[in-house]
Every structure is written in structure tokens, then in C-alpha cells.
Amino acid sequence: MKLRLLVASLAALFALQSGAVLASSTKSQSAGKTAASKPAPKAKAPAKAAPKKAVSSKPAPKKAVAKPGTNAKPAAKKVVARKAVPAAAAAAAAPAALGADEDAPLALDANGLPLLGSSAFYVINQNTGEVLLERNGSAVVPIASITKLMTAIVVLEAGQSLSERLTITEGDIDRLKGTGSRLALGTTLSREEMLQLALMSSENRAASALARNYPGGESAFVEAMNVKARLLGLWDTRFRDSTGLNPGNVSSPKDLARLVAASAAFPLIREFSTAHERYVDVRGRMLRFGNTNGLVRSPEWAISVSKTGYISEAGRCLVMQTWLQQQPVVMVLMDSSGRYTRTADAKRVRKWLEQGMPQRLAVAPQRAGG
Secondary structure (H helix, E strand, O other), X not given: OHHHHHHHHHHHHHXXXXXXXXXXXXXXXXHXXXXXXXXXXXXXXXXXXXXXXXXXOOHHHHHHHHOOOOOHHHHHHHHHHHHHOOHHHHHHHHHHHHHHOOOOOOOEOOOOOEOOOEEEEEEEEOOOOOEEEEXXXXXXEEOHHHHHHHHHXXXXXXXXXXXXXXXXXXXXXXXXXXXXXXXXXXXXEEHHHHHHHHHHOOOHHHHHHHHHOOOOHHHHHHHHHHHHHHHOOOOOOEOOOOOOOOOOOEEOHHHHHHHHHHHOOOHHHHHHHHOOEEEEEEOOEEEEEEOOOHHHHOOOOOEEEEEEEEEOOOEEEEEEEEEEOOEEEEEEEEXXXXXXXXXXXXXHHHHHHHHHHHHHHHXXXXXXXX
């Protein structure tokens, strides 16, 4: 009996231990399952970290913009900048750049003539009369301040005192174009100073004062200009005023070449039109006036007569008598397309002539003697 109770007790004890072990294993399995199911949220954490990395990677493109590591973006900007340049501006800039570089290849057309930015031009050997270069030489066009060469001729031929003092008045103010002047009202200068400022610096008020103080006044002066034009054989030339501000002052490149040649016969026109600068006393202040043609300051040029001109109707103009190979060459360049094109054209003409000048001059004297 006691033995049966002992066996039953041992069996119960074994059963209890087995149940505890089973419960423990069940809990561990459920805990394992729970642990296995929890990595899903942990897996989400790296997914959240990925956007953080993406955010932190954004500064890299910003740095690339601020400090580009390649030339791709700057190159694109340059292309846009080039496309944005107007064609007219590019055409005006090109002649100036060519003119500034004496070593640049000379651009020629199909006939071997230099490409110029002036609408009309006429280049002649003054000694022989040989036309070296021409385009629209007979075209009658406004001549702007080239007018002042004739103004100077009329003043000098009138024989008036060059030391006489002339005063700038209301009658000298430009009411046609509204241009300004550093010669203030009341400025008093000698006729010689007025003449030089008109030729060298293209001072309109000075040219106006010269005409007003001519015997008979401005109308008589303009009439004398037109009479002198007829005497010189300038049949395409008409004058309306002494300054060139009036677009009714017209001529042809051929006529202007004759006017330049006639001007070269006057020592004061040669001196005043090619002077680099002059200081004059304007109401108690010494003011510097410079030459409107920068080529006169170049040691590479030997210029005897020079005059520039500009109004909107005429464009930018330049006439000169210059010496090449000991020969006087007259250049007339009218209606240039840009501010510096007229001087750039003069450089191109000179380069073109120097390349073939010995051959041209070798036959030119024979024509003159024939």
C-alpha cells in the first residue's frame, strides 16, 4: 500500500515537472515568435534613415553649383551669352577688334578687296589721281562735321584777323540736334582758337561763332561755302550751315576727296586738324580739348589733314590725307557701322595698300606723265 502511494507521488511529481518544462518551452517559443515579429519595425527604421541620407546628400549638388567641378555648366552659360548678342552689335564689334589688331589677317572679298564697315568710301593717290579703292563713290550723303573743312577754308580766305576775339552767344547754341558744348555762353576766344577747336575737337559752337562773325553774318558765310564748292568743282556738294549739324549738308565721297586735297593747301588746316590737343582759357578755367581722330596720335601714321564727323543721318565718318610710301593718299570713309569702325577701316585700307603699294605706285607715275 505504501509502495503504491510512493509510486503515485513520484508520477505526480514527474507530471508537474513535465508541465513546467512544457510551459517554459511554450513561453520561449512565443517569445521567439514575438522577437521574430519585432524586426519588421526595426526594418522600418533603416527605411526612415534612407530619406535622411537623401536629405544629407542634397548639399552636394549645391556645392557643385557654387564650385563646379566640371566645365559643363559654365560652357552652357557662355553659349547662351553668345546667342544673346545681337547680330548688329556683333557686326559692329568685329571691325573694331580687327582694326585694333595690326597682326590680324586682312579679310578680303572675292575680288581681293578689303572688307570694310563703311557704307561708302573713296581712296585715291593724290599725286596721280589713281583711284585705289571705291564703293558708292558718287553717292550723295550727309557729311556731318566734315563740313568744317570748308568752314576753315572760307574763314582763312576771308583774310580776317586771327587774333580778333570772338564771343559765344545764344546764337551759337545747337537748337537743331540739342548737342552740348564746353564753350559756355560768354566764352571769349581768338578766331585762331575757335578755328582750331572747330577742326581738332569738332566744336560746333566755335564753328557757329566763326560764321556769325563773317562779313554779312551766317547767311553770307554759308553762301560763300557754296560758292567755294562750285569753284573747286564739288558738284555734288551743298551746305546749309557751318557746323554740319544740318543734314542738308551733303556731298559725295569723290567730292570730299577733292575737298581734303584742297584743305591740304592751307598750312593752318594741316596743323590744326592734326594737333593732338590744346588747352584754352574758358572763363578763367584751362580746359583741355583733344583730337577726335585718335590716329593722329599714333607714330605709325603720317597724317596731314584729318576730320571726323557724326550725326544720325550721316553715321560716323572720317576723311584724311595720309602719307604711304612717300605718296599722299586721301581716304574718305562714310557712314561707318560702329563707333570705332571708321578708324578700323582706315587701318585695313592702309594694310591692304601697303601689301600692294609698291606695284601700284610703280605704274602710277607713268599714268600721270602720259
